[in-house]
Amino acid sequence: MTPVEIPRLAPPEPAPPGPVPLARVPPGPVEPGTIPATRGALARRLAPLGEALRGLARSEAAPAGPVAARALAREEVAGLGYMLAARLAALGVMAAWVLTTLPIERSGLYFAVIAAFAALGFPPWLLARRAGAVGVAAAPFLMLDAGLLAYVLIFPDSYATEGWTPQLNLRLPSVLYVAVFLVSVSLAHSPRLVLLTGLAAIGAWTAGVLRVAEMPGSVVTTSVSALQSGASPAQMVADFLAPGAVSLTALYNQVMALGLLTLILALSVWRSRRLVRRSVGAETQRLALARYFSPELIGELEKDPGALDRPARGPAAVLFADMVGFTTICERMAPEALVAFLGEFHARLARAAFEHDGTVDKYLGDAIMVHFGTPRARPDDAARALACAGAMLREIDRWNAARAARGEAPVEIGVGLHHGEVLAGNIGDARRVEYTVLGDVVNVASRLERLCRDLDARLVVSDACVEAARAAGAEPQALVPGLVPEASRQVRGRSEPVAIWRA
Structure with missing residues (x-):
């Protein structure tokens, strides 16, 4: 850190013995070439900072996903609103301060400046x-x-104290207001805007100080030149306190401080934007998972995001629910109405599935496939599957009551349910994957759903599923009222008959 006492900038020359008189720093304009040389030195000092700012700008320009980009755009617009509110609040405080501390004849110019900044x-x-x-x-x-x-x-300004000069203005801590201005720009939530504004503020402040340094009566000082000239400490202080002294070393410190503040603010905003991107990405993933899994299981999947990519064998219950007579319904409905009708049908069944911690595998036209025990098997999978089947039947009954009140035809469904070992995981290629279950259990559950039509039943459940529910301490008839055993049936694709229950 450079010393606080900042003497004049002058070409090195041998120092005579004894104190250096103040007359050695003559008043008046600086020598030609002095300020341009100082500008070059300042540019060299700021080169590493400029490179860091450009690197940050390049990293910020990296493309974001469309969802994250929209979220960041909303934050930026909202941030400008906060910045405007903060500006108006600060200007209001300053206006009150001017009104209470300055005579009314001197307040006009200040109020005009405050109004300009507000506008x-x-x-x-x-x-x-x-x-x-x-x-x-x-x-x-x-x-x-x-x-x-x-x-x-x-x-x-024109009302300043007589004899007050721009050189004396530079002695005041006015640069702090520039720092406050830069901090307010960070509310815009745009690193690029922070960088541009920071560079503009540094350039404007530097240009203003250098303009004062070129004025008649200015004496340019730096700590390096004073040390080279051999001036005594008393002379350094006298030079620094001279009315026309302009300290370029102070300018170096101010520019460096503003540059570091700009960089830190830009990094802080860039960091917050990364957090927004991650938050949006996590929420997008959560919404995608919410289409398939219950909220309880989503939390477990977030702890191990790669769980779905590792196919695993385990016991599970598979449920198929299909609308009976869908072809006839299609013939009487317009396409738009049909889409809305199917959407409501799927939503009612999916709601029942999620309420019982089921995983919605897919929608197959007018059917839905749900499994219980994925991605993690639980002892009560079969019991929850039976309870879900009963909830689906009751949900369709409530829907039919509402449809009857509107004079619409009732909806009938068939539900098939089986329990056994499956292979669960992401299936597909690099372009598209689908989380699903494979195995004989899936085929049998689908066949049992089709069997509903032959038995004039709404629900057909394998005996294996009923026994698994009992093993978990559940009573199947309590979960599905009217569930009764049925004679074993032969299903396509199975050499052995399947013991079933119906409701």
């Missing part, structure tokens, strides 16, 4: 709301903000 806050917000995203529309206004702020802070 400049509205265009970016209005443009972003119309476009649905921040984009580059806000950048010119924020850069104009930075320039106006630097001008107001550096150059004195």
Whole structure:
């Protein structure tokens, strides 16, 4: 860190013995070539910071998914609204301070500046709301903000104390207001906007200080030149406190501080955007899982996202539910009405499945396939499957009561249910996968559903499923009222008859 005492910038020369008189730093404009050389040195010092900012901008430009992009765009627009609210609140406080501390004849100019800053806050917000995203529309206004702020802070107004100069203005901690301005821009939730505004603020502040340094009566000082000149500590202090002194070392520190603040704010916003992307991605995955699994099982899958990619064998109950007479219903309905009708039918059955922690495998036209025991087997899988089947039948009865009240035909379904060992996991190729179960249990459950029509039954359950439910401590007839044993039946694809129950 450079010393706080910051003497003049002058070409190195041998120092005479004794104190260095103040007359060695003559008042007036700086020598030609001094400020351009200083600008070059400042540019070299800021080169690493600029490269870091450009790297951050490149990383931010990486494309995001459409869902995450829309979420980030909404956050940016909302952020500009918060930034506008914060700006108006801060300006209101400043207006109250001016009104209570300054004479009324000196308040007009301050109120005009406050009004100008308030007006400049509205265009970016209005443009972003119309476009649905921040984009580059806000950048010119924020850069104009930075320039106006630097001008107001550096150059004195017409009511300033007599003898007060821009050089003296640089002694004030006015740069803190620039820092506050940069912090407010971070509310826009756009790293690119923070970077652009930060660079604009640094450029405007630097240009203002250098403009003051080129004014008549300015004496440019730096700590390095003072040490090289051999000035005494007392002379350094005198030079630094001279009315026309302009410390470029102070400018270096201010620019570095503003640059670091800009970088930290941009990194902070970039980090928050990454968290938004992850949050949106996690929510998208959760919504995708919610189409198949109950909320209780989604939590377990989030702990082990790769569980579905590892096919596993285990006991499970498989349920098929199909609408009876669907072809006849189709003939009497318009396509749009048919889609709505099927959507309501599927929603009612899926709701019953999720209420009993079932996994919705797929919709097969007017049918639904559900399994219990995936992706993790539980002792009561068969009992929950039976309870789900009973809930589906009751749900269809309630729906039919509502349809009858509207003069619509009733809906009939057939449900088949079997329990046994299955292979569960993601099936498919790299382009499309589907979580499903495979095995003889699936085939038998489908055949039992078709058997409902031959037996004039609404539900056909294998004896294996009933016994598995009893083994879990459940009473099948309590889960499905009217469930009674039926003679064994031969089903297609099975050499041995299947013992069944019906309801």
